Amino acid sequence: MNSLSSYPPVSTPDVSETSLAQRPANLTSGRLLAGNTFWSLVGLGFPMLIAVFCLPLLKRGLGTDRLGVLSLAWVVIGYFGLFDFGLARALTKLVAEKLGQKRFDEIQPLISTSLVMLAALGVMGTVATLAVSPFLVDRLLKIPEGLRQESLRSFYWLGVSIPVVIVTAGARGVLEALQRFRLATAIRIPMGVFTYLGPVLVLPFSHSVVAVVAVLVAGRTVACVAHLWACAAVLPELRQPPTVDRAFLSPLLRFGGWMTVTNIVGPFMVTFDRFVIGALITLSAVAYYAVPFEVVFRLTIGPAALMAVLFPAFSTAGTEDRARLAFLYDCGIKYTFIGLFPVVLVLIALAPEGLTFWLGKDFAQNSAPVARWLLAAVFINGVAQVPFSHLQSEGRPDLTAKLHLIELPFYAIFLFVMAKAFGIQGVAIAWFLRVALDAILLFLLSHRWLPESKMAVARLPMIIAAALGAFAVAASNTPTVARLVFVAVTCVLAGAAAWIWMISPRERKALQSLLLRSAQTGQ
Numbered sequence: 133m134n135s136l137s138s139y140p141p142v143s144t145p146d147v148s149e150t151s152l153a154q155r156p157a158n159l160t161s162g163r164l165l166a167g168n169t170f171w172s173l174v175g176l177g178f179p180m181l182i183a184v185f186c187l188p189l190l191k192r193g194l195g196t197d198r199l200g201v202l203s204l205a206w207v208v209i210g211y212f213g214l215f216d217f218g219l220a221r222a223l224t225k226l227v228a229e230k231l232g233q234k235r236f237d238e239i240q241p242l243i244s245t246s247l248v249m250l251a252a253l254g255v256m257g258t259v260a261t262l263a264v265s266p267f268l269v270d271r272l273l274k275i276p277e278g279l280r281q282e283s284l285r286s287f288y289w290l291g292v293s294i295p296v297v298i299v300t301a302g303a304r305g306v307l308e309a310l311q312r313f314r315l316a317t318a319i320r321i322p323m324g325v326f327t328y329l330g331p332v333l334v335l336p337f338s339h340s341v342v343a344v345v346a347v348l349v350a351g352r353t354v355a356c357v358a359h360l361w362a363c364a365a366v367l368p369e370l371r372q373p374p375t376v377d378r379a380f381l382s383p384l385l386r387f388g389g390w391m392t393v394t395n396i397v398g399p400f401m402v403t404f405d406r407f408v409i410g411a412l413i414t415l416s417a418v419a420y421y422a423v424p425f426e427v428v429f430r431l432t433i434g435p436a437a438l439m440a441v442l443f444p445a446f447s448t449a450g451t452e453d454r455a456r457l458a459f460l461y462d463c464g465i466k467y468t469f470i471g472l473f474p475v476v477l478v479l480i481a482l483a484p485e486g487l488t489f490w491l492g493k494d495f496a497q498n499s500a501p502v503a504r505w506l507l508a509a510v511f512i513n514g515v516a517q518v519p520f521s522h523l524q525s526e527g528r529p530d531l532t533a534k535l536h537l538i539e540l541p542f543y544a545i546f547l548f549v550m551a552k553a554f555g556i557q558g559v560a561i562a563w564f565l566r567v568a569l570d571a572i573l574l575f576l577l578s579h580r581w582l583p584e585s586k587m588a589v590a591r592l593p594m595i596i597a598a599a600l601g602a603f604a605v606a607a608s609n610t611p612t613v614a615r616l617v618f619v620a621v622t623c624v625l626a627g628a629a630a631w632i633w634m635i636s637p638r639e640r641k642a643l644q645s646l647l648l649r650s651a652q653t654g655q
Contacts, residue, residue, distance in 0.1 A: 174317055174321070175313070175316065175317035175320035175321050175324070175437075178321050178324065178325065179321070179324025179325050179327060179328065180427070180430040180433060182324075182325045182328045182329055183327075183328045183426065183427065183430065184427065184490070186328040186329060186331070186332050187328070187423060187426070187427075187491070188490065188491060189332050189335070190202065190328075190331055190332060190335075191419075191423075191491065193332070193335040193339060194331075194335075194339055194341070194344075195339075196416050196419045197276055197279060197416065197419075198279065198339070198341050199419050199423070200410070200416065200418040200419040200422065201275065201279060201282075201283050201286065201341050202331065202341055202344060202345075203406065203418060203419060203422035203423070203426065204406065204407075204410070204418070204422075218387065218388030218389065218390065218391020218392045218394070218529065219246050219249055219250055219253070219302065219384055219388045219391075220246075220250065220298065220301040220302045220304075220305045221305065221387075221388070221391050221524065221529075222246070222383075222384050222387040222388040222391060223242070223243065223246040223302055223305045223306065223309070223384070224305035224306070224308055224309045224443065224444055224447075225309075225387065225443070225444070225447045225524065225525060225527075226242060226380075226383060226384070226387070227239055227242065227243065227305075227306060227309035227310070227444075228309040228443075228444035228445075228447040228448050229447050229448065230242070231309065231310070231448060238380075239367075239369075240367070240369040240370060240372070241375065241377040241379075241380065242377070242380050242384075243306055243363070243367075243370060244370065244372070244374045244375050244376070244377070245375070245376050245377050245380045245381070245384070246302055246380070246384060247299060247302050247303070247360075247374060248374050248375075248376050249376070249381075249384070250295075250298050250299050250301075250302045251295055251299055253298065254294045254295025254296070254297070254298045254299060255294075255295055257291075257294040257295070257298070258291050258292055258294045258295060260291075261287070261290065261291030261294060262288060262291045262292075265284060265287035265288060265291065266284060268287065269283050269284045269287060270284075275410075279341075282340060282341050282342055283341065285342045286341045286342050286344075286345040289342065289345045289346050289349050290345060290349070292349065293348075293349040293352050293353070296349075296352050296353050296356045297352055297356075299356055299359075299360070300352065300355055300356040300359050303356070303359035303360050303362070303363050304316055304319075304320075304359055306363050306367075307359070307362060307363065307366070308440055308441075308443075308444055309444045310366060310367075311441070311444065311445075312362075312366055313440070313441065315362050315366065316359075316362070319355060319358045319359055319362060322355075323351065323352070323354075323355040323358075326348075326351040327348065327351070330344070330347045330348055330351055331344040331347065331348070333347070334347050387527065387529060390529040390530040390532075390533040391524070391529045391533070393533035393534075393536065393537060394529060394532050394533045394536060397533070397536035397537060397539075397540050398532075398536050400540070401536065401539070401540060401543055401566065402429075404544070404547065405421070405547060405551075405559045405560075405562070405563055406418055406421060406422050406425070408547055408548065408551050408559065409421050409551065409556060409559060412548070412551050412552065413551065413555060413556065417498075417555070417556050420495065420498040420499050420502070420556060421499070421502055421556040421559065421560070423491065423495070423499065424487065424495075424499045424502055424503040424506065425502075425506055428479075428503055428506045428507050428510055429506070429510060431472065431475060431476065431479075431507070431510050431511075431514070432510055432513065432514055432517075434468065434471045434472060434514065435468045435471075435472070435513075435514035435515070435517040435518075436517070438464060438467065438468060438517075439464070439517045439518070439520075439521045442460055442464050442518075442521060443521045443524070443525055445460055446460065446461070446521060446522055446525035446526075447525045454582075454584060455584065457582065457584075458582055458584035458585045461518060461522055461578075461582055461585045461587075462585055462586070462587040464517075464518040464521075465515060465518050465587050465592060466587060466630075466634045466635070468514050468515050468517070468518060469515055469595065469599075469630075469634075470630050470634070472510075472511050472514050472515070473511070473599055473626060474623045474626070474627075476507050476508070476510070476511045476603065477599075477602055477603065477606055477619055477622060477623065478619055478623075479503075479507050480504050480507050480508070480603050480606045480607050481606040481607070481615040481616065481618070481619045482612070482615070482616075483500045483503045483504050483507070483607075484496050484500040485612060487499055487500050487503065498556070501557045501560070502556050502557055502559075502560040504603075504607045505557070505560035505561055505563070505564045506560050506563065506564070507603070508564055508600065508603050509560075509563055509564040509567040509568075511599065511603075512564075512567050512568050512571050512596070513567045513570075513571065515571065515592075515596070516567070516570065516571035516574050516575070518578075519574040519575050519577065519578030519579075520532060520574055522578050522581070522582060523574070523577060523578055523581065526581050526582075528581070531577050532574070535570070535573055535574070535577070536570075539566065539569070539570060543562070543566045546562050546565070546566075547559060547562045547563075550562040575592070591633070591634070602622050602626075605618060606618060606619060606622075
């Protein structure tokens with residue numbers, strides 16, 4: 133098997149006017165994918181560091197209740213993807229496929245048609261959001277009387293931004309299909325930083341959530357313009373006036389139709405817990421749950437960065453080389469595990485101490501147990517992103533959509549029961565169990581389509597079970613020093629085991645060469 137570093141480098145200038153017919157032929161090259169994973173990780177990870185510093189400032193400046201409203205606003209902004217009817221993901225897949233098939237003449241009309249459709253669907257989403265916002269604020273959520281008008285106006289601002297958000301997603305999908313992650317990162321970093329820094333910059337002038345959300349919407353608009361400019365700079369063909377080619381409507385809608393179900397149900401099961409807390413418990417409890425969730429969920433940036441690169445590579449390799457597809461699939465599993473396990477283990481062990489230092493003793497008492505369950509869930513969910521992306525790259529988004537539809541009613545009932553019985557910790561447990569079941573089913577479905585992959589069947593169940601056992605020990609009520617010793621020993625043993633049993637000899641040799649070159653450079 134070839135390692136991710138065994139291919140010759142591929143030049144990826146940030147912006148170049150290169151026609152589609154001159155695109156690099158090998159879009160699954162190991163070094164290209166490794167480099168793009170790095171840029172994708174930087175783009176997703178740097179804003180998380182800003183969030184760590186900004187959230188305490190927002191807590192002091194806005195207060196717990198307003199921070200709860202802002203947390204819901206962040207949820208709504210992230211959830212706006214449902215209004216694209218799966219077209220952004222469909223666009224990435226179809227562009228990657230056509231690049232692999234060298235059908236370059238079809239790419240410009242495909243992209244143009246998709247972006248026009250996304251803008252139209254965004255307008256429909258705006259109308260729907262404006263209509264439902266009064267119900268959310270006045271009846272569904274337990275928002276204090278003094279904050280309702282402020283919250284309602286904030287939701288109106290969010291509704292207006294929907295076309296901007298989903299067109300941005302489509303344009304970013306084009307850059308990802310072309311493996312132009314360096315350019316996408318140059319836009320993503322300031323956009324992600326502004327999501328948290330923008331509200332902080334508003335605080336000297338206003339403590340109103342309306343002003344904060346308006347500034348966020350302005351930042352999203354600038355990001356949309358930047359993404360469209362980047363697409364036109366990379367592909368000069370896109371500078372033509374936008375058109376709609378009916379030949380592409382059917383494949384886009386067929387793939388996007390099932391993606392719509394996934395886009396609605398999947399994020400709904402991720403964010404529904406906060407609305408349940410707001411409806412059944414208190415708005416303060418939303419903050420105690422949502423703040424650690426926001427930070428913990430940021431750990432998915434590693435898997436997300438890798439999957440953003442591998443999804444178009446899966447789509448391209450699926451039409452050219454099934455052995456290469458199986459290799460990329462196995463790499464996705466093991467490198468996601470290797471990257472996530474030590475980080476999650478450390479955070480689970482030090483959750484009480486970290487939250488006390490960061491946000492105070494009140495947050496630590498309420499949020500530490502929640503954070504530990506969420507960390508274990510995020511670990512499983514991160515590994516499960518590999519079969520999820522693979523199934524969609526095979527043109528089977530219906531499988532993931534049907535799976536989520538089956539899970540939804542059982543999860544909703546269980547979530548209500550656990551919230552009533554155990555509060556926000558029960559909500560976190562319910563989310564963990566749902567994620568675990570979802571991962572098992574995704575791997576079983578994916579294996580039917582890619583039996584060539586050996587990693588998921590031969591080793592993964594035993595490895596995941598061992599990881600969960602380590603998490604349980606790290607979360608035990610023992611002195612901090614004892615937990616630190618356990619974490620250190622476990623990380624050393626896990627690293628040795630991964631080197632011997634997970635990394636192939638070819639990959640070990642490539643990594644050793646890379647480390648040797650780095651050491652020689654540093655001398």
